[in-house]
Amino acid sequence: MENEIIQNKAFNYIAASICALALSAGVWGLTKLWTTLIETVGRNPQVKKDVTTFGYIGFGSIESIALYIFVVAILIIFF
Numbered sequence: 001m002e003n004e005i006i007q008n009k010a011f012n013y014i015a016a017s018i019c020a021l022a023l024s025a026g027v028w029g030l031t032k033l034w035t036t037l038i039e040t041v042g043r044n045p046q047v048k049k050d051v052t053t054f055g056y057i058g059f060g061s062i063e064s065i066a067l068y069i070f071v072v073a074i075l076i077i078f079f
Contacts, residue, residue, distance in 0.1 A: 026066035
């Protein structure tokens with residue numbers, strides 16, 4: 001009985017670490033988004049308003065996915 005509980009906790013921590021890998025992919029996506037945004041505005045300053053709007057939309061999308069993954073990791077650890 002106790003061995004099963006320990007195994008379940010181990011599987012929970014493994015699943016949470018996989019979620020952490022997904023979070024790192026979200027961070028990479030945010031980094032790529034902002035570097036591309038800065039490069040684009042640096043090359044063509046006239047498109048700053050349009051690019052910034054789409055940048056914030058992309059930022060919100062990526063961040064919401066990362067937060068969902070974080071919530072799933074927390075739920076996996078505690079339940």
